[in-house]
Amino acid sequence: MDELELLKKDWKKQEKNLPHIEAQEIYPILLKKSSSIVKWIFFISLGELALGVFLNVFLADSEYWKTVEDIHLKNGFIVFYIVSYAITLFFIYKFYKRYKAISTTDSAYLLMKNILKTRKIVKYYIFYVLASSAITAFVTFIFTLLYSSDFDNIREDMNWPKAIGFGLLVIIIFVVVLWLIYSLLYGILLKKLHRNYKELKRLEL
Amino acid sequence: MSQKTEHTFVALLEKHQNIVHKICRLYTNDQAAHNDLFQEITIQLWKAYPKFRGDAKFSTWMYRVALNTAITLYRKSKRKIKTQEFENVAFKIKAEEYDDTTEKQLSVMYAAIKELNDIDKALVFLYLEDKNYSEISDTLGISEVNARVKMNRIKKKLRSILNP
Numbered sequence: 001m002d003e004l005e006l007l008k009k010d011w012k013k014q015e016k017n018l019p020h021i022e023a024q025e026i027y028p029i030l031l032k033k034s035s036s037i038v039k040w041i042f043f044i045s046l047g048e049l050a051l052g053v054f055l056n057v058f059l060a061d062s063e064y065w066k067t068v069e070d071i072h073l074k075n076g077f078i079v080f081y082i083v084s085y086a087i088t089l090f091f092i093y094k095f096y097k098r099y100k101a102i103s104t105t106d107s108a109y110l111l112m113k114n115i116l117k118t119r120k121i122v123k124y125y126i127f128y129v130l131a132s133s134a135i136t137a138f139v140t141f142i143f144t145l146l147y148s149s150d151f152d153n154i155r156e157d158m159n160w161p162k163a164i165g166f167g168l169l170v171i172i173i174f175v176v177v178l179w180l181i182y183s184l185l186y187g188i189l190l191k192k193l194h195r196n197y198k199e200l201k202r203l204e205l
Numbered sequence: 206m207s208q209k210t211e212h213t214f215v216a217l218l219e220k221h222q223n224i225v226h227k228i229c230r231l232y233t234n235d236q237a238a239h240n241d242l243f244q245e246i247t248i249q250l251w252k253a254y255p256k257f258r259g260d261a262k263f264s265t266w267m268y269r270v271a272l273n274t275a276i277t278l279y280r281k282s283k284r285k286i287k288t289q290e291f292e293n294v295a296f297k298i299k300a301e302e303y304d305d306t307t308e309k310q311l312s313v314m315y316a317a318i319k320e321l322n323d324i325d326k327a328l329v330f331l332y333l334e335d336k337n338y339s340e341i342s343d344t345l346g347i348s349e350v351n352a353r354v355k356m357n358r359i360k361k362k363l364r365s366i367l368n369p
Contacts, residue, residue, distance in 0.1 A: 003314060003363050004332065010311050011333040018226040023219045026247065030211065034248045036278035104253045104270045104278065108327070109346025111273050192323075196276055199324045203347035203355060 037193065038102055038115060044189070045095060045122040052088055052129045056081065071143040077136075084132065091125040109204065112197040119190065126182055134175045141167040206255070214254050217263045218247065224264060224334075225271050231319070231326050232275040242279055249274045268331070269344050276323045310367055317366045325359055332356060 033039075060081070068074050098118040104111060145151055145163060187194075218225075225246050229239045253270050257263070318329055324345070331341045338356075342349040 002360070003310070003367055004329075004360055006307070007311065007314050008333050008335070015223050015227075018223050018230075021219070021222055021243070023215045026215045026218055027211075029244050029247045030215075030251050032244060032248060034245060034252070034278075035280060036245060036249065036274070037280050038278055040280065103256070104249050104273045105256050105266065106273075107269070107344060107346030108273055108276055108324075112277055115277065193277060196323050199322065200345060200347060203324075203345075203351040 037190075040189070041115065041119055042099060045099075045119070048122050048126055049088070049092055049095065052125065055129070055133075056084060056088070068140075070149070071140070071147040073140065073143050076139075080132075080136065087128065088125075091121060091128070095121045095125075109197075109200040112193060112200065115193060116190070116197060119186070123186060127179070130175050130179055134171050137171050138168060141171070210254070214251060218250065218267075221264050221267055224267055227334075228271050228275050228330065231330055232279070232323070234319075238281065241281075242275060245279050246271045246274045249278060265340070268334070268336075272327050272330070272344060276327060313367060314363055317363055321359070325355070328352065328356055329359060 065074065068077050095118065098114065098121055102111065102114045102118060106114070142164065145155070145158070145160075151158075225243055226239075228246070229242045233239045233242050250267065250270050257266050318326065321329065327345060328341060331344060336344070338349045338352050341347075341356075342352045345352070347355075
């Protein structure tokens with residue numbers, strides 16, 4: 001006899017050993033909060049999107065704009081901020097749409113696919129924030145060397161290729177380390193999901 | 206949601222709760238985790254209930270949401286409550302119904318199933334629940350052919366565990 005057929009026969013019998021929860025005990029559960037991975041992802045993602053907005057809004061105070069004006073970057077930065085807000089809004093919209101598409105009534109494969117797609121939007125957003133921050137930091141660095149009064153005395157004798165190379169290296173290292181830490185945390189959070197998704201993808205329709 | 210909807214849902218869940226308990230036993234190892242997963246599945250079923258259309262069977266719809274919760278949504282609770290491990294006790298059958306060999310075989314098989322990965326567990330679960338391959342492939346989102354192939358591999362694996 002097929003081993004699983006034997007198991008199937010027994011499977012029905014073990015039902016009588018299962019616990020039974022009365023209706024009265026079910027009602028309070030309906031009021032409890034879910035602690036699902038989707039909820040975690042939702043709040044972590046909101047935090048990440050908010051962080052981008054926070055960096056844009058609160059770090060750019062009047063002193064910051066004064067410094068930017070001194071190094072002739074004010075107009076450029078105004079354009080950059082407008083574009084940046086538009087991009088952030090686009091990411092929030094995409095995230096919301098993807099999040100809404102997550103449904104537990106879909107097949108296991110589709111559910112996992114939609115969760116990973118939602119999370120990917122935020123991953124791209126963080127990539128965008130880091131990349132745009134690196135570019136603005138580099139541009140600010142160059143313009144500071146060119147126009148800031150702090151460098152008036154040494155500008156003449158400066159070794160430009162060396163200074164630019166050094167600035168670029170520091171910024172790249174900083175951004176790459178942040179990206180690696182982020183990817184690692186992201187990987188740990190979704191390890192189980194990735195593993196199961198990979199398994200189902202192999203058996204996909 | 207209205208009170209009537211709530212009553213209907215609770216009555217349906219109470220009636221079909223065995224499905225949820227069986228999934229909890231398959232995917233958890235102690236009573237605290239079992240209760241935790243039962244709670245999460247109940248919440249997810251309740252949240253998804255507005256999407257439940259009467260034309261489908263409640264139990265069929267339940268399999269999908271409950272399995273999705275166990276495989277994908279559930280995050281193991283950090284609570285460390287010392288409880289008795291289920292192991293095979295959870296599935297232990299009444300000894301008098303089988304001879305020793307059969308009982309031993311079943312016990313080994315249940316233990317082996319607990320060791321399978323999440324997806325294989327889901328396949329075996331649906332198979333044991335007498336679902337056909339079309340339903341299995343629908344629930345998991347895989348092809349029917351692949352579901353059969355995978356199931357045959359699992360059967361072979363279980364056979365080799367029983368007859369080393």
